[in-house]
Amino acid sequence: MEPVARVRAQTPETGSPTRIALRRLRRDPTALLCAGTVLFFVLVAVFAPLLAALAGQDPLTHHFELIDDGTSLPLVGMTPEHWFGVEPRLGRDLFARWAFGARPSLLVAAVATTVSTLVGVTVGLVAGFVGGRVDRVLSWLVDLVLSLPYLLFAIATPATLMAVVGLTPDDAEPSVVSEIRFYSLIIVLSTFGWAGLARLIRGEVLSLREREFIAAARVLGVPTRRVLTRELLPNLVAPIVVSVSMALPGYVVAEAGLTFLGVGLTEPTPSWGVTIASAVSAYESVPHYLWIPVLSVTALVLALSLLGDAVRDAFDPKTRR
């Protein structure tokens, strides 16, 4: 990769691994472009209400006057009032729905990544470092989770969760159902996401704990917790960052995919997956209805993935000479 070559030509880098990595990232145009794209979507999500207000629209208001009586298709395309046009049948503003739709994607991905990373790292650290019976139990748990059928759980969890909170499909409002689906997405993605990372971290820890600096710390009587957080964790930053950078785009896709399949978010919550699912049938008549959310998901996932690649390269000691 071009930037790496440039780095190589320079004098050996100094500073903590994180500092070095950041410095390298700043010099990587791909990484910067991707970071910019991700930042753009994050800002869109954060300021969705502002953006919608700027356009003078909101994601839930129907504009039936813009819908053709004979075909139920929109009468308008992209207009100064409706920047992305309106939805067929219901006439909801597509720009507002797009802006608000970025929220669940990013939120689900961010929360699921955070949770699965925290759990995965903790379990991996403990299992790898403590060893013995604890390791066996935790490893068994990891194997169990990895062997569970992910899709089946994704489909079953919303219903189970409804029952847990004491709701039947009979008395649940669509908005409540959608909220429950939101949490169930996070739960499912987090539940299935931590195990891989935990196994990875455990392996790293197993090799690290035999090193001299760990032995030294132990001999000096440093408490286990401190050994874990101060000695081991900093050496695990690279695998963790890599794992996160791969998990984020994966969860964005998973959210959109599960929603498209009908087990994710539901109406009336604006979400790209929901929009894509309903836009498929209207593709011939209103192509941009489908294209905008599809391109957005693609751009976001691509940017996150490439950014992840760059981050991994930046943290990789082998490219650091």
Place this chain on the structure above:
Amino acid sequence: MKRWKRTVAVVAAAALGTAGCGVRTPPSATPQASAPSDIDIQTNSIDPDATGPAREVPGARQGGVLTVYGQNPPDTFDPTDIYFVDSNEIGKLLFRTPTQFDVRAGKPVLVPDLTDVGKVSDDKLTWTFTFKGGRYEDGNDIRVEDLAYAIKRSFAHDIYRNGPTYQLTYFKDGKKYKGPYRDGEDYAGVQTRGDKLIIKLDKPFADLPFYLSFPMFTPIPKASDSKQEYKNRPLATGPYRFESFTPGSELNLTRNPNWAPETDPVRHQYVDGWRFRWGADPVKTQKQVLASNGEDANAVDYANVDASVLAEATGARSAQLVKGDSPCSIGVQIDSRKVPLAVRRAIAKAYPYDQVRKASGLTDVSAERSSTILPPSVPGFARYTPVEDLDGTGTGDPEGARALLREADAEGFALSWYYDNQQPLTQQVSQVRADALEQAGFTVKPIGVSSAELRAKKSDYDAPVNMGQSPGGWCSDWPTGGSWFPVLFRTQSIGEGQSWGMLGEKKLDKKINKLAKLPAEESEEKWAALDEEIMKKYVFLPHYYDKTAIVAGSNVGGCEADPTMGMPFLPTMFLKK
């Protein structure tokens, strides 16, 4: 004809939560693809003198195999058990019945088939049909006793659960007789004498000759009656017979050499065989048929055309779009037991017809706005000046409705209905309706239920809802008011689970009973007057008359709408080359 709804997916009807009988299908391909803007009125005419052979269809030729695509496979071909539009239409190729419908200039005309169209006694309780003869596919002669046996067989409703049930209500001792398997063949309601088939009734049933066009009345020789097995290999009397049948996916028919064209005034035997294929994605098959590449030029798809396919059926291809009527009327009912008249008026005043229509994704091709109970395809239909606020159009008048509510001292009246909370479309439609009614000062509580439960919930008349119960639409069993009003608006309709508005008015019952006794020609106009009278009770918010539109391959000829089924009329179809 409520049960027919399963036949074909009725997206729009389901969207309204109506799902009455969602028949949909299409018709008429001929070049007179004129503007089917308004649904034509079926003339309830009977032509007792029609004789075979059927008049030739212009341009028709022999040969070829026609492919028919459908979405949901019929679950039975036992003639006694058939109550779906698609299997009923296919039955027209297989089963000759005492009477049958011809389609003349788009209108159904009842004509003789195996018997004449019948004579009724002075007390209206005994019908006599004269048998004309015919042969089964195995070459054996049909006996008039076989006709009688088939009718008796239909009383074994515990075995043939899905079939129509008018005979249980109208025929003599219909409630007591349980069919030949349990009660033997000695049944007072159906007798034979020489070449006469005699049907005795408990109460007058003027529409009986129409009823006798159902596949249920096709002859079945007792010796061949394999009960539950019969549905997989029924004995044919029509121009085609089973070649092979794979339940759930495909059916192949081949020519029946023992069908005698000279005795059949309607059916033809133009193609060599039929291939019915079920289960493929309808949008996909419709696009194939429209493109008409290779074998698909010889195909039709009987599911109502999808909007995305419709957009492609322009220019030269528009001739492949076969449009026509269906016998259905769709809307939302209000429970008159729980909602007083003044409040019902307010609901109608506030009702967002336009928004609901758009949110349901209805198109002019699939649905014509309605303002009556009867659809235009029923003779006697009159497009009278719509009752105020029951015109199926408009965005609702919340202020006016609020005023009406205040007048009735019922502000905040609670309204509740079931909707399918697993389908985005039905959720959205329910929401649109709720918004409008809430704006008018109602307290609105839609109850979401799963798709699987929806039908049962809506059919429960004791459920805690006061709007939108089942049926949300109805289809003619035959084209007279007699298959509508007696079924839907009598007190007993509530007990039978097929009521619109849960009306329990003795006076109305009497009126309907009286009209039901009249011969079809005399009752036509009176049904229409009754239509308006019932509409004024504000128990039914009319949405649309179902219409049908299907695609036919470029090589398919003679494809016309069967307005009694809302399907393509199979007996006249042929391949152009």
